[in-house]
Amino acid sequence: MxxxxxxxxxxxxxxxxxxxxxxxxxxxxxxxxxxxxxxxLSFIGDGLxxxxxxxxxxxxxxxxxxxxxxSLPVTVAAALLLMRAGRGANTGGDAMLAMLSVGAMxxxxxxxxxxxxxxxxxxxVCTTLFGSVSILTLTTLDMWLSIGLSAAVCVxxxxxxxxxxxxxxxxxxxxxSGARAGLFNxxxxxxxxxxxxxxxxxxxxxxxxxxxVVPAVAAMRVAKSFKAVCAVAAAFxxxxxxxxxxxxxxxxxPVGSTIVGADIVAFLAMALIGRILK
Amino acid sequence: MKHCTMKLxxxxxxxxxxxxxxxxxxxxxxxxxxxxxIKLDLAKMSKTIRTAWAVKLLQNPEDFKGDIIQIVGDFYAxxxxxxxxxxxxxxxxxxxAGCCTLIDVEFRPREKLxxxxxxxxxxxxxTVNGRVEVVRDGKGDAMPRLADAVIVRxxx
Amino acid sequence: MxxxxxxxxxxxxxxxxxxxxxxxxxxxxxxxxxxxxxxxxGKSTLLKAVAGLVKPLSGTLSLAPGLSGxxxxxxxxxxxxxxxxxxSVREVVQSGCQSTRGWRPFYSRGEKLRAxxxxxxxxxxxxxxxxxxxxxGGQRQRALLGRAMxxxxxxxxLDEPTTGLDPEATADxxxxxxxxNEAGMTVAMVTHDRSGALESATHMLTLGPDASFERxxxxx
Numbered sequence: 001m002x003x004x005x006x007x008x009x010x011x012x013x014x015x016x017x018x019x020x021x022x023x024x025x026x027x028x029x030x031x032x033x034x035x036x037x038x039x040x041l042s043f044i045g046d047g048l049x050x051x052x053x054x055x056x057x058x059x060x061x062x063x064x065x066x067x068x069x070x071s072l073p074v075t076v077a078a079a080l081l082l083m084r085a086g087r088g089a090n091t092g093g094d095a096m097l098a099m100l101s102v103g104a105m106x107x108x109x110x111x112x113x114x115x116x117x118x119x120x121x122x123x124x125v126c127t128t129l130f131g132s133v134s135i136l137t138l139t140t141l142d143m144w145l146s147i148g149l150s151a152a153v154c155v156x157x158x159x160x161x162x163x164x165x166x167x168x169x170x171x172x173x174x175x176x177s178g179a180r181a182g183l184f185n186x187x188x189x190x191x192x193x194x195x196x197x198x199x200x201x202x203x204x205x206x207x208x209x210x211x212x213v214v215p216a217v218a219a220m221r222v223a224k225s226f227k228a229v230c231a232v233a234a235a236f237x238x239x240x241x242x243x244x245x246x247x248x249x250x251x252x253x254p255v256g257s258t259i260v261g262a263d264i265v266a267f268l269a270m271a272l273i274g275r276i277l278k
Numbered sequence: 279m280k281h282c283t284m285k286l287x288x289x290x291x292x293x294x295x296x297x298x299x300x301x302x303x304x305x306x307x308x309x310x311x312x313x314x315x316i317k318l319d320l321a322k323m324s325k326t327i328r329t330a331w332a333v334k335l336l337q338n339p340e341d342f343k344g345d346i347i348q349i350v351g352d353f354y355a356x357x358x359x360x361x362x363x364x365x366x367x368x369x370x371x372x373x374x375a376g377c378c379t380l381i382d383v384e385f386r387p388r389e390k391l392x393x394x395x396x397x398x399x400x401x402x403x404x405t406v407n408g409r410v411e412v413v414r415d416g417k418g419d420a421m422p423r424l425a426d427a428v429i430v431r432x433x434x
Numbered sequence: 435m436x437x438x439x440x441x442x443x444x445x446x447x448x449x450x451x452x453x454x455x456x457x458x459x460x461x462x463x464x465x466x467x468x469x470x471x472x473x474x475x476g477k478s479t480l481l482k483a484v485a486g487l488v489k490p491l492s493g494t495l496s497l498a499p500g501l502s503g504x505x506x507x508x509x510x511x512x513x514x515x516x517x518x519x520x521x522s523v524r525e526v527v528q529s530g531c532q533s534t535r536g537w538r539p540f541y542s543r544g545e546k547l548r549a550x551x552x553x554x555x556x557x558x559x560x561x562x563x564x565x566x567x568x569x570x571g572g573q574r575q576r577a578l579l580g581r582a583m584x585x586x587x588x589x590x591x592l593d594e595p596t597t598g599l600d601p602e603a604t605a606d607x608x609x610x611x612x613x614x615n616e617a618g619m620t621v622a623m624v625t626h627d628r629s630g631a632l633e634s635a636t637h638m639l640t641l642g643p644d645a646s647f648e649r650x651x652x653x654x
Contacts, residue, residue, distance in 0.1 A: 252324030
């Protein structure tokens with residue numbers, strides 16, 4: 001009995017879709033991750049992903065054909081709410097996020113157990129939390145939504161690149177120069193929420209933060225300008241996600257953890273290179 | 279005692295004699311006893327892809343209708359609830375972590391097998407191939423079922 | 435002599451907490467104003483009000499027409515987030531043109547030239563490609579000044595710019611500011627450093643219990 005060849009795996013349409021969607025998703029996550037990490041908001045990825053999990057659970061129980069229909073608006077609303085409650089980590093916004101995220105997780109799991117739409121609740125939870133094969137089993141709608149949204153986020157990010165720099169480097173100065181900080185922060189919060197929801201398809205709820213954070217942190221070890229940080233983070237994530245998906249497909253490991261594993265290994269390499277370059 | 283053994287021996291001989299015939303008649307036309315052409319062989323794939331296909335089988339069984347596929351999972355039998363019901367044989371396909379069952383695929387053996395000796399031990403891994411047909415379960419959802427199934431390996 | 439900034443009966447504060455009243459003062463083109471006073475007397479708040487970031491509780495704060503947006507170069511206090519920021523000096527200085535850039539997703543040629551010009555005036559062109567977080571405190575301040583001047587500003591507002599600088603860097607900084615002021619830049623600086631301030635200031639605004647606004651005889 002011969003094993004499936006690498007090329008055979010690549011011939012399956014759902015593998016090809018996973019590669020395209022995976023690259024797009026991780027690209028927009030990495031780009032957004034740069035300002036997020038610089039504003040010391042790395043924990044947001046985790047918190048909002050838990051909220052999204054709760055929303056997904058409810059959507060599943062209510063038999064939505066696509067959970068994103070519910071999880072996207074709910075997560076965006078949560079992000080905007082948190083932004084209102086207190087920006088950043090110094091005005092109690094972090095405590096509120098903690099409550100919201102843990103509460104949503106608990107509620108989601110409870111709802112799933114009380115109203116199982118499938119006979120296999122723990123399996124669904126497992127897959128959703130860790131993204132073992134989610135990216136390989138996207139429905140057509142899911143795939144186009146993911147690709148479309150990530151592309152839109154990337155384009156938006158590129159067009160507002162300088163705004164991102166200004167607001168991230170020195171918000172006070174930007175506001176003094178006439179920047180519309182409220183609008184920027186609201187749009188940023190909404191976009192982060194969208195990216196988190198679609199990233200959950202790739203690496204699962206629990207590993208979403210790594211997709212946002214690791215490329216940025218790795219890039220900052222070697223890059224000397226903001227432009228370089230963004231470019232390196234983008235390249236980093238594309239390479240690691242491609243590698244992660246392909247390794248998972250061939251070696252039979254769960255996709256989410258493999259991508260994150262690739263990220264961490266690559267980060268260590270970058271940290272070493274950064275050390276050497278100094 | 280001697281009578282019983284004689285009867286058993288005769289029965290066995292008859293079974294042996296008629297088995298090939300039985301196999302032939304239950305067969306679809308032009309289906310050789312030699313290795314059948316399997317369109318989708320999950321046994322040859324990594325766990326990740328196997329799980330992905332299993333999810334696809336669960337989500338859209340219509341897509342696989344008529345295909346010969348080979349699946350790998352844990353075997354078990356489902357005793358009928360009421361008197362006249364039939365025993366069902368199932369293969370439980372697990373998820374990638376191996377902890378939860380994604381889908382139970384019922385298979386109907388091609389050959390007439392007697393329970394339990396012709397079957398593998400329950401809850402052990404088994405490889406089964408067969409032709410996919412789509413049936414409706416109690417809730418009206420579409421479920422895949424393997425017809426003309428052949429159990430390839432009894433035990434890992 | 436045109437007044438760039440004019441304040442009358444100004445009262446600043448946050449929410450219900452009002453700060454001690456601010457003496458009336460004006461800033462004319464070419465002035466070098468130092469704002470001093472004890473902690474909590476509202477020095478930073480005053481600067482923010484002139485920059486347009488906070489609204490006064492009462493009183494009037496009027497700016498000369500045409501003095502808004504990029505015409506005011508505001509250099510706020512730097513926090514740890516900025517000090518550790520991965521940006522090149524060129525990027526930092528260039529961001530000073532953000533008010534003229536507006537919605538455009540790139541900087542125009544003119545804006546890039548202005549940034550280059552600012553860097554030349556401050557002597558930091560050799561640092562253009564260096565990473566901001568690898569710079570010394572004094573070099574960072576020059577980059578931030580470059581950013582403020584990039585917008586073609588007529589009024590520089592500085593909030594405690596010498597915090598964290600060693601005495602040599604501080605002296606350098608004051609020399610630099612003096613040079614800029616003599617070349618025509620109007621300066622308003624919040625500082626703890628009274629003696630250093632007295633060296634270059636044309637006017638001194640003291641906030642707090644001994645509030646006053648007076649001309650100072652500039653030496654040299």
